[in-house]
Amino acid sequence: MKNKRQFRKRDILYLLPMWLLSLILPDPLPHLKKEFRKRDLFYLVALLLLPLLRPDSHFNYIMILAGIYAILAVGLSLFLGYAGQISLGHGAFFGIGAYTTAILTTRCTFPTLAAFGASAVAAAIMAYLVGKPILKLKGYFLALATLGFGEIFLVVVKEWDGLTNGVIGIFDIPWFSMAGFTFDTYLKQYYLVWGVLTGLVLFSKNLVRSKMGRAFLAVASSEDAAASIGINVATLKLEVFVLSAVFAGFAGSLFSCIMSIANPEAFGLNLSTLIVMMVVLGGMGNLYGPVAGAIFLTWLTDMLGKYQEYSLPVYGVILILLLLFFPDGVGTRLGTRFVYLISYWPKKKRRDEVRS
Amino acid sequence: MSPLANIPQLLSSGITLGAIYALVGLGFVIISRASQIVNFAQGEFVMLGGVVTFSLLHRGLPYPLAALISIAFVITVGFILQVLVIHPLRKASVLVLIMATLGASFFLSSTSGLVFGTLPKALPSFSGERSFHVFGILVSPQTIWVLGATLLLLMVLYFLSHRTLLGKAMEASSTDPLGADLSGISRNFMTFLSFGVSAGTGAIAGIFIAPLFYTSYSVGTLLGLKGFVAAVLGGWGKNSGAILGGFVLGIVESVSVAFIPSGYKDAIAFVVLLLILYLRPKGILGSPYIDSRRW
Numbered sequence: 001m002k003n004k005r006q007f008r009k010r011d012i013l014y015l016l017p018m019w020l021l022s023l024i025l026p027d028p029l030p031h032l033k034k035e036f037r038k039r040d041l042f043y044l045v046a047l048l049l050l051p052l053l054r055p056d057s058h059f060n061y062i063m064i065l066a067g068i069y070a071i072l073a074v075g076l077s078l079f080l081g082y083a084g085q086i087s088l089g090h091g092a093f094f095g096i097g098a099y100t101t102a103i104l105t106t107r108c109t110f111p112t113l114a115a116f117g118a119s120a121v122a123a124a125i126m127a128y129l130v131g132k133p134i135l136k137l138k139g140y141f142l143a144l145a146t147l148g149f150g151e152i153f154l155v156v157v158k159e160w161d162g163l164t165n166g167v168i169g170i171f172d173i174p175w176f177s178m179a180g181f182t183f184d185t186y187l188k189q190y191y192l193v194w195g196v197l198t199g200l201v202l203f204s205k206n207l208v209r210s211k212m213g214r215a216f217l218a219v220a221s222s223e224d225a226a227a228s229i230g231i232n233v234a235t236l237k238l239e240v241f242v243l244s245a246v247f248a249g250f251a252g253s254l255f256s257c258i259m260s261i262a263n264p265e266a267f268g269l270n271l272s273t274l275i276v277m278m279v280v281l282g283g284m285g286n287l288y289g290p291v292a293g294a295i296f297l298t299w300l301t302d303m304l305g306k307y308q309e310y311s312l313p314v315y316g317v318i319l320i321l322l323l324l325f326f327p328d329g330v331g332t333r334l335g336t337r338f339v340y341l342i343s344y345w346p347k348k349k350r351r352d353e354v355r356s
Numbered sequence: 357m358s359p360l361a362n363i364p365q366l367l368s369s370g371i372t373l374g375a376i377y378a379l380v381g382l383g384f385v386i387i388s389r390a391s392q393i394v395n396f397a398q399g400e401f402v403m404l405g406g407v408v409t410f411s412l413l414h415r416g417l418p419y420p421l422a423a424l425i426s427i428a429f430v431i432t433v434g435f436i437l438q439v440l441v442i443h444p445l446r447k448a449s450v451l452v453l454i455m456a457t458l459g460a461s462f463f464l465s466s467t468s469g470l471v472f473g474t475l476p477k478a479l480p481s482f483s484g485e486r487s488f489h490v491f492g493i494l495v496s497p498q499t500i501w502v503l504g505a506t507l508l509l510l511m512v513l514y515f516l517s518h519r520t521l522l523g524k525a526m527e528a529s530s531t532d533p534l535g536a537d538l539s540g541i542s543r544n545f546m547t548f549l550s551f552g553v554s555a556g557t558g559a560i561a562g563i564f565i566a567p568l569f570y571t572s573y574s575v576g577t578l579l580g581l582k583g584f585v586a587a588v589l590g591g592w593g594k595n596s597g598a599i600l601g602g603f604v605l606g607i608v609e610s611v612s613v614a615f616i617p618s619g620y621k622d623a624i625a626f627v628v629l630l631l632i633l634y635l636r637p638k639g640i641l642g643s644p645y646i647d648s649r650r651w
Binding site: 080086088133134137139140141143144145147148149151152155156158159269270273276277280309310312313315316317319320323324327328 | 394441444445448449450451452454455456458459460462463464466467469470577578581584585588617619620622623625626627629630633634637
């Protein structure tokens with residue numbers, strides 16, 4: 001049989017949109033692909049150019065907020081998407097990060113960079129203390145226990161007036177500054193937040209390809225099987241919990257520096273569920289999904305804010321509809337369809353060859 | 357006055373609070389016994405029960421009629437929730453189910469705030485406002501109503517789940533799904549029914565507590581969570597566990613006010629939860645699910 005290539009003009013039509021889509025969509029099968037692709041470069045350039053293309057202060061503000069939530073979501077995605085555990089208490093670690101920065105910079109006149117580090121350390125210590133007893137739980141019980149921790153944190157923050165200034169919160173937190181350079185405009189803060197996010201995503205990308213990252217996936221699929229091949233499941237779960245709390249601590253520190261206020265309203269159950277939604281909608285088990293989910297949900301909440309009292313019910317309905325139609329994430333489902341289309345094309349060609 | 361002198365009075369209010377937690381916890385147990393789903397919107401049924409009764413009473417309906425219509429309304433909401441949200445997601449992961457029920461809870465509470473107003477509401481007592489003294493403790497007549505209703509509901513639910521074919525079918529569809537399918541039990545229908553029963557229980561609890569504690573559109577979430585804590589504390593998956601856990605939680609929470617600042621009261625339930633999950637995850641009475649199943 002002759003190995004004749006039949007290339008039709010029609011195929012060019014498929015190619016262009018698929019190539020464009022491949023730049024935007026998250027990777028459906030990340031473990032089969034090379035480490036660094038054109039797509040990553042595309043994201044990076046888009047990230048750098050975005051605020052310059054749209055110099056609109058409200059847009060920049062939304063993107064800063066989305067960046068902070070994306071840091072949280074990427075951290076949670078390690079715990080939720082890779083290690084397969086459930087946490088509904090990540091708002092608390094975010095809050096611990098924010099309050100540590102707020103207290104250290106306003107009361108003890110720490111430089112913000114030191115407070116930034118201290119926030120992550122504080123969140124990590126708290127995560128270690130909380131995670132040690134509760135991470136042996138699974139499913140609904142783990143969800144309930146983490147949620148309970150979030151509620152305890154909220155009550156303590158509201159009641160401990162001396163340290164946290166109660167429900168009023170702490171004001172006048174200084175801008176983030178580093179080596180004499182102050183991030184005082186939205187544009188500078190945009191690059192700060194998304195710079196931190198890029199660093200953390202690169203770290204996570206390397207992490208999930210390491211031995212530890214593979215172990216996360218093993219624990220997610222079956223804890224017994226993972227234990228039988230020599231993975232210390234309890235320690236691993238604790239490590240990934242602490243790691244995702246560190247991410248949340250960073251995010252909280254940035255949040256309090258940029259908003260220059262830390263009050264308990266921002267760290268409740270609503271925030272925790274919002275972050276989990278970002279990870280779920282972005283797709284479990286990939287790192288760009290949570291970022292896309294964070295941008296989408298931040299934009300959605302902002303857009304619905306225009307309708308005031310109708311925004312909350314509509315928001316609830318949209319969340320439920322998204323879950324009903326994309327229970328394994330918007331990116332994942334579109335990505336699977338995309339892989340199917342690509343693989344269909346060469347197979348069809350081969351079938352045609354066999355037939356001729 | 358020393359804090360200990362208040363304890364008998366706190367104990368009596370703790371028992372009332374405990375009855376409420378027990379009723380809310382029962383709602384969780386009913387659904388989980390039929391389908392192993394935890395419905396995080398359970399607290400909203402309680403909230404809706406109180407709020408809808410209040411708004412009907414405001415329109416001039418007599419009390420019993422308003423209560424009955426409100427219970428029927430909440431049961432319908434439970435059915436709708438099952439059909440529109442739970443049924444399409446019955447094969448989804450635990451996480452997606454949690455998020456979907458939390459989304460439903462969010463939707464129900466904000467919609468009720470929009471429709472019925474956001475001000476706190478108090479229903480009138482069932483039989484007069486005059487409290488009476490028992491052994492020097494001030495007891496409101498509503499407390500007796502609440503305790504009586506809890507006892508009655510518990511008996512009804514016991515008969516439903518242990519003495520009727522329907523209840524046994526519900527139980528079977530949870531303990532052995534394949535066996536239930538083989539013996540011709542429709543698991544979807546059992547889940548559907550359990551949501552109705554659970555919503556009804558929640559609504560009754562909501563109507564009975566509304567005269568004692570103010571009700572408003574936002575009370576549901578916390579009440580639901582505490583009910584879940586109560587069910588876990590007593591022993592997950594057992595009616596008796598939910599009842600016992602509810603009373604223990606209510607009393608602990610109420611008596612704690614004597615020893616720590618009252619602002620920390622809301623945290624007590626979750627501290628108790630973390631302790632019980634750490635020390636004895638199957639709860640006080642033991643749970644039929646914890647050891648045999650992967651939770």
